Amino acid sequence: MTTTDSSTSAVAAEHHDIEAVARGIGDVARGMARQIDAERQLPTELVELLRESGLLRACAPTELGGLELSPGTALRCAELVAQGNAAAGWCVSIAVTSGLPVAFLPASSREELFGGGRGVGAGVWAPRGKARRAPDGVIVSGRWPFCSGISHSDVLFLGCMLEDQQHILAVPKSDLQVLDTWHTLGLRGTGSHDAVADEVFVPSDRVFTMTGGPLIDRALYRFPPLGFFALCIAAAALGNARAAIDDLIDLAAGKKSGASSRTLAERVPTQAAVATAESALEGARALYYQAIDDAWQSCRRGEPVTVEARTRLRLAATHGARTAATVVGSMYDLGGGSAIYDDSPLQRRFRDAFTATAHFQVNQASREVTGRLLLGLPTDTAQL
Numbered sequence: 082m083t084t085t086d087s088s089t090s091a092v093a094a095e096h097h098d099i100e101a102v103a104r105g106i107g108d109v110a111r112g113m114a115r116q117i118d119a120e121r122q123l124p125t126e127l128v129e130l131l132r133e134s135g136l137l138r139a140c141a142p143t144e145l146g147g148l149e150l151s152p153g154t155a156l157r158c159a160e161l162v163a164q165g166n167a168a169a170g171w172c173v174s175i176a177v178t179s180g181l182p183v184a185f186l187p188a189s190s191r192e193e194l195f196g197g198g199r200g201v202g203a204g205v206w207a208p209r210g211k212a213r214r215a216p217d218g219v220i221v222s223g224r225w226p227f228c229s230g231i232s233h234s235d236v237l238f239l240g241c242m243l244e245d246q247q248h249i250l251a252v253p254k255s256d257l258q259v260l261d262t263w264h265t266l267g268l269r270g271t272g273s274h275d276a277v278a279d280e281v282f283v284p285s286d287r288v289f290t291m292t293g294g295p296l297i298d299r300a301l302y303r304f305p306p307l308g309f310f311a312l313c314i315a316a317a318a319l320g321n322a323r324a325a326i327d328d329l330i331d332l333a334a335g336k337k338s339g340a341s342s343r344t345l346a347e348r349v350p351t352q353a354a355v356a357t358a359e360s361a362l363e364g365a366r367a368l369y370y371q372a373i374d375d376a377w378q379s380c381r382r383g384e385p386v387t388v389e390a391r392t393r394l395r396l397a398a399t400h401g402a403r404t405a406a407t408v409v410g411s412m413y414d415l416g417g418g419s420a421i422y423d424d425s426p427l428q429r430r431f432r433d434a435f436t437a438t439a440h441f442q443v444n445q446a447s448r449e450v451t452g453r454l455l456l457g458l459p460t461d462t463a464q465l
Contacts, residue, residue, distance in 0.1 A: 099150065102134050103158035103173075107165025107320075114166055114429060121263055122232040122272035123172055136162070136173050137201045137233075140180025142297055145191060146198030147180060152304050153373045156316040163320025164327075167433035168270030170320045172230040174313035175203055175271075181309060182206075182238045184295040184302035186251060190286040194236050194251060203234035206249055206291075206310070210241035210278060218284040219243060221250055224260075229273040231259055237276055243288070251287040252278065267429075267436030303380040305391050307464055311398035311442040315369060315405070318437045322362050322405035325430040326355065329412040332419060332427070345415070354415055358408045365397075365404040372397040388454070391465040396451050402443035409434035 109130060110117070116124050123131075131137050139155040141147025150158070155177045163170020179202030183195050194200050210223020225239050237257065239250050260275040295302035333345035333355075345351050372393040376386045413420050413431040420427040438444060453460040 099135075099139075099148070099154065100158060100161060103136060103161040104164075106130050106134060106136070107162045107169070110162060110166035110169040111164075111324075114426070115424070117166055117168055117270035118429070121269050123169060123230075123270055127169060128233045131169075131173065131176075131233075132201070137176040138180060138195075138198070139173075139177045140301060141183055141195055141200075141202075142180075142191070142299075142302075145183070145195045145200075147183075147195075149180075149299075149301055150177075151301065152309060152312070152377055153370055156312055156373065157370075159313065159316040160320035160323075163317040164324045166270065167317050167321040167324075167430070167437070168268050170317040171268055171271050171314075171437070172233070174316050175229045176201055176234070178306075178310050178313045179203055179234075179238060181295075181302060181304070181306045182249060182251070182289075182291070184297035184299075185249075185289045185291060185293075187286045187296060190251060190284070194253070194287075200235045201230075201233060202236050202238060203228055203230045204236075204238035204249075205276075206238060206240045208240040208242045208247045210239055210250075212241045212243040212248065212250065212283070212288075214244070215282060218282055219250070219288055221252075221278050221281050221283055223278050225276045226262065227273045228259075228276045229271040231274055231276060232272045239276070239278070246290070248288055248290055250283045251289075252281065252283055256281050265436060267432030267434070300377070300380040300383075303383070303386070304376060305386050305394065305465065308376070308386075308391050308394035308398070311395055311447070312369070312373065314437060314440050314442050315398040315401035318402040318405035318434060318443075319362070319366055319369065321430055321433050321437070322358075322408040325409040325412040325427060325434070326358055326362065328426045328430065329355065329415055332416055336417075336419060338417065351415055354411055358411050361404055362408050365401045368393075369397040369401045388462055388465065391462070392451050392454050395447065395465055399443045399447045399451070402437055402440075403445075406434040406438045 135148045138147040139150045143149045159170050159174040162173045205225040209225045210221050212219040212221040221241050237252050258277040262275045263273050336345040376390045379386045409430050413427050416427045
């Protein structure tokens with residue numbers, strides 16, 4: 082049975098003040114930056130704030146206590162949190178994206194895992210595991226790296242191969258082993274450790290594919306899930322870039338070097354570089370949110386999101402993340418010697434920006450599919 086649009090749909094869940102809440106949490110995260118990096122996960126106090134705000138369940142269905150925000154609003158909230166701290170924004174993005182597969186689960190497992198306002202999702206959809214049929218379910222084994230936010234998540238959506246087809250399994254974290262593997266250049270606070278399943282039983286009503294369509298037939302859950310995933314990576318990167326410009330502006334107001342009496346802000350090269358960064362970032366954001374809105378309007382009308390629109394989503398995500406890294410790099414360069422220290426916000430922004438661009442959804446290779454489509458070449462569009 083499918084669940085269709087009702088008065089408790091995404092429109093009703095658009096809370097007018099949720100972006101202000103996200104901005105406030107970002108401010109808190111900014112003050113916890115050293116602790117976030119040192120602990121390599123989000124501190125308990127910050128996680129509690131995010132849970133209470135509903136942002137970790139921003140795209141979970143309303144009947145399960147989620148906010149069911151529109152993609153644009155949910156990702157804007159992640160961007161705002163990332164302005165405070167990129168790792169925190171990244172974790173919000175992952176939790177936001179993990180609301181979509183909830184709608185592909187049967188009602189019984191949805192309620193059991195995510196009902197009553199509980200349950201935060203995370204996971205890796207790539208088929209890193211192998212499963213075989215068992216009575217009333219499957220047995221799965223595998224290892225999934227890069228499980229961002231696993232420390233504060235309750236359920237992981239894990240990709241596997243089952244009878245030569247890709248499936249996703251909803252697995253409680255308590256059934257998995259978490260390996261401490263996340264020792265990285267940047268985004269340290271995401272705690273993106275490896276998850277391991279060793280002959281874990283998963284009931285049949287927690288095994289699904291993304292190809293058959295959601296069981297909750299509302300606009301949010303018609304949005305292309307793989308496109309949404311790519312967009313979530315870019316949201317944190319865009320917020321991080323905005324903060325890097327702001328950090329440089331703060332530094333430039335008082336920084337002098339050598340025998341010059343002029344501040345960094347008073348120098349023409351600085352002025353030109355900041356103007357270039359601002360225009361590049363705002364251009365990338367404009368493409369990003371326009372592509373999201375175009376696809377969202379199709380979802381609201383109940384129309385399929387076209388290949389062209391899905392291509393723009395992927396273009397916007399990759400362009401956004403990579404432009405953001407370029408912006409951060411230019412601000413770091415302007416910061417000079419002041420930016421190289423571990424307690425420099427610009428140094429942290431730099432590390433986080435270039436860790437984000439290593440993600441397969443927004444790396445240089447991710448442009449191949451969209452480039453082939455733009456050139457009219459035969460292309461597998463399954464990953465759009």
